[in-house]
Amino acid sequence: MRNSIIIAVFLIITFFTLRASFDGSHKKEKDLPSETVAGDASSPPEEYREIKGNIKKGETLFDIFKKYGISIADLFRLKEASAGVHRLRELYPGRQYSIMLDTDDRINSFVYWINDDTILNITRTESGFSAEKVPVQYEKKIFNIAGIIEDNLVSAIGDGRENLMVALELSDIFAWDIDFTTDFRKGDLFKVIVEGLYLDGEFRKYGHILSAEFQNNGDIYRAYRFGDGEDADYFDPEGKSLRKAFLKAPLNYRRISSGFSNGRFHPILKINRPHHGIDYSAPRGTPVSVVGDGTVIFAGYKGQFGKLVIVKHHNGYKTYYGHLSRIGKGIKKGTKVKQGQIIARVGATGLATGPHLHYEMRVNNKPVNPYRIKAPRVDSVPERLMAGFRKYRDEMNARLTSLNPPVLALAEEKSGDRI
Ligand SMILES: [Zn+2]
Numbered sequence: 001m002r003n004s005i006i007i008a009v010f011l012i013i014t015f016f017t018l019r020a021s022f023d024g025s026h027k028k029e030k031d032l033p034s035e036t037v038a039g040d041a042s043s044p045p046e047e048y049r050e051i052k053g054n055i056k057k058g059e060t061l062f063d064i065f066k067k068y069g070i071s072i073a074d075l076f077r078l079k080e081a082s083a084g085v086h087r088l089r090e091l092y093p094g095r096q097y098s099i100m101l102d103t104d105d106r107i108n109s110f111v112y113w114i115n116d117d118t119i120l121n122i123t124r125t126e127s128g129f130s131a132e133k134v135p136v137q138y139e140k141k142i143f144n145i146a147g148i149i150e151d152n153l154v155s156a157i158g159d160g161r162e163n164l165m166v167a168l169e170l171s172d173i174f175a176w177d178i179d180f181t182t183d184f185r186k187g188d189l190f191k192v193i194v195e196g197l198y199l200d201g202e203f204r205k206y207g208h209i210l211s212a213e214f215q216n217n218g219d220i221y222r223a224y225r226f227g228d229g230e231d232a233d234y235f236d237p238e239g240k241s242l243r244k245a246f247l248k249a250p251l252n253y254r255r256i257s258s259g260f261s262n263g264r265f266h267p268i269l270k271i272n273r274p275h276h277g278i279d280y281s282a283p284r285g286t287p288v289s290v291v292g293d294g295t296v297i298f299a300g301y302k303g304q305f306g307k308l309v310i311v312k313h314h315n316g317y318k319t320y321y322g323h324l325s326r327i328g329k330g331i332k333k334g335t336k337v338k339q340g341q342i343i344a345r346v347g348a349t350g351l352a353t354g355p356h357l358h359y360e361m362r363v364n365n366k367p368v369n370p371y372r373i374k375a376p377r378v379d380s381v382p383e384r385l386m387a388g389f390r391k392y393r394d395e396m397n398a399r400l401t402s403l404n405p406p407v408l409a410l411a412e413e414k415s416g417d418r419i
Pocket of ligand 1: 275277278279357358359
């Protein structure tokens with residue numbers, strides 16, 4: 001049985017400084033630094049004309065070409081050239097584009113921002129147009145964020161979409177160790193070292209979390225991002241992957257928090273343990289995630305459990321999810337499920353006074369406390385990379401140790417070029 005947690009938010013001046021730079025960058029976002037997007041270093045001659053803007057709702061390239069009197073035949077050539085790289089048929093409102101016209105008003109280059117991280121770059125060559133996708137070259141700075149949790153992570157980390165993203169990524173990193181919906185105690189604290197991505201000297205967004213620390217209920221958890229590109233993962237101080245066979249909780253903080261902006265979001269998820277299982281009070285319809293890979297062995301109605309899903313995992317483990325309002329489509333006996341997959345929605349079927357999830361774990365049919373089981377961490381940093389990992393870890397530890405919360409979103413001037 002736990003009490004709900006008291007609410008208070010720490011807002012620090014450095015944070016407002018950051019907000020100011022968000023606002024200041026708004027106008028700037030429309031400018032497209034040509035040296036950033038052009039594949040080569042030579043900038044076009046002065047007399048070239050640049051047309052740039054952001055795609056308006058419902059606007060097509062045909063509209064834009066017509067508006068500026070640009071050759072429609074060139075438009076077809078652009079589309080043809082980019083066909084194997086990125087389909088130019090679908091343009092998204094708000095995305096930037098830039099068309100460079102030469103002195104004869106012929107297209108010299110066409111640039112379109114596919115997303116925040118990728119640019120489509122089409123240039124005229126002697127044999128026609130050539131298209132390529134180019135990663136956006138952000139300048140990176142390292143941000144230190146730290147705070148004390150009084151209510152929940154989202155409110156502790158501060159306002160705004162960017163802070164929400166950091167909170168959610170943090171909850172994903174520690175999802176095997178900390179139940180972000182219920183585990184917090186007043187005074188728990190977090191520290192985050194995160195990339196801040198800049199274009200043209202303006203803050204655009206946060207990048208990867210490089211390392212993080214949580215002091216939760218007397219325990220200290222640390223995570224370090226290590227590895228190349230998309231293969232990078234988070235490891236503990238010993239170099240073991242933070243991933244385990246079971247997530248800490250069947251209610252996913254990201255899924256609950258997404259779509260809420262700070263201030264309106266207070267997930268009061270109380271836990272009661274009147275029996276073998278754990279009861280999470282949560283709004284009807286809250287997604288229920290399976291805590292580990294496994295196979296569904298029961299999905300249907302069962303007495304006081306109401307609508308129930310039972311999943312069998314390795315080593316004699318089973319997990320039970322009861323009182324559901326809905327069982328996910330395709331979730332039936334024999335279905336293979338992946339860790340974190342949504343299998344059902346919270347409800348109040350069976351013997352339940354209000355919407356809540358009944359969650360239970362059994363080993364060889366004996367109930368166990370899922371919070372107490374010691375699931376081993378399986379993957380590790382490969383031995384040949386351990387020396388590099390330890391060096392990186394020690395560097396990050398020095399940063400984490402020097403951080404004393406509350407410090408919200410304080411950027412260091414130093415660029416993180418090694419990272
Ligand atoms: Zn129950």
